[in-house]
Amino acid sequence: MEHIEVKRKKVDTPTVASLYFEWDARVLPGQFIMVWVPGLGEVPMSLSKTGKEKCITVKAYGESTGKLAKTEVGELITLRGPYGKPFKKSGGDILLIGGGSGMASLRPLINRRSTGIIASRTPEELLFSEEFNADKRIEVTEDGRKGIKGIVLDGMDMVNPEDFSMIYVCGPERMLKAVYDKIKDKNVNAQFSLERSMKCGIGLCDSCSVNGYQVCVDGPVFDMNQLRDMTEFGTSKLLASGKRVKI
């Protein structure tokens, strides 16, 4: 458990805040940490900046994330990690597809040759869109008040996936599955960062497992070949009790 001081803070959207801090650990894009909010719980968070200065981007949707998002400059955050396997790097033109707060873990991959499909319900929730070059930015909103009206798949119709050396995808599992199904028969390379509810983060509790692979240690990043054999991907998962439910 480490205690790190928040050096700066940026409110990205009405419900999302980024906390910046300096931490010596070597963290690669795609890896995550477990952040403890004493008294409220522990939250797995991917790093939205992975250099000397690091960053977590917090969406306030529950008590613990709500409190974490309210952390101010000078206050401490308590964390353990980093955990998980990172994204494999790729040169050339890359495509980043992020749904909701999924763009946070893709953010460290943004460069001048990256095209972004940034999808959310409302314009206010479009995350890190401005960090892409203006001509490589495809915004999609469900309410249609900004960019294309629709979902991630509608944004994908604006590009040819085969034009990219690598496609990186992060978001809710149903979205990942939809993207996977859309590109699985094409000549593309893609990596998907899975989000599953986690308890331990260290490969022991079995909460986040998909077909025997632990998202916390074998993932969270999986490639097309790995996903091909995962019958649980996009179809079923276990609740906190271990009860199996459909996704």
Next chain:
Amino acid sequence: MISLTTNTGGLKLESPAILASGILDENGYTMKRILDEGAGAVVTKSIGTEERNGYFSPVVAPEGSYLINAMGLPNPGIDFFRDEINIALKSGKPIIGSIFASNTDDFLKLALKMQDYGVSAVELNLSCPHVQGFGSEVGSDPVLVKDIVKNLKGTLKIPVWSKLSPNVTSISEIARASSESDALVLINTVRAMAIDVESKRPVLTNVYGGLSGKAIKPVGLRCVYEARKECDIDIIGVGGIYNYRDALEYIMAGASAFQIGTALMEYGRKVFGDIAMDLESYLKKNNVANIKELVGVAVQ
């Protein structure tokens, strides 16, 4: 021909390396993968009569050589566990159903359902150290333990294993009380806690948890050794086994098989295959034909 084949607790195992209850064993696909990748058998998450979510996180406090956990017996309830067992059974290797309850009747109901689902044995959780009314609270009462074991043995067709707690004054007394079991599983975690000095509060939401990992190996060994001297019953050793030497220590103290849990934090699922391979090399080098020959050799 070198052999790791073991008969223990009424079962024949291809390898004595078994997955311990509570680790990577609530999802049927995970259990199947662990078996496919080299474990001799798996013990399921402890299952009760009703669905339980377990405690809120943090549920683990990991350190270098140990782990403290308080999961809080999360489980979907016995009725919803049938599907997971079905998935795991496709491996063709033995599944041992772990169950927890506060009284004999519930233990019996759960055990009969597990038997019906096709498990090879049941393991009674008489030892979880962090949930009120269950586990070690049941397992520290010799009269109750004796009654539970007697009733299950009289009714079930499959073997009954009793997993005991080190958090008792006398392990010998509880071992005697459960001596009608087909095997004793020693030990469960050691009751423990951790405090975060910055926030000035216990790390685990439940405050108390169970200590596992390298740090508890000497305690586990001592319990196996004491129980071996006390009764003539198969013993399965568990607690801090990370490599073949740890496993051999337990075997020489009197265990005929062993379980692995926390070592997965360091080595991942391949730990079962790695330890089995190293054990084979050891047997070859020392001209031992079957690992059975080493059981209890260090007992004085």
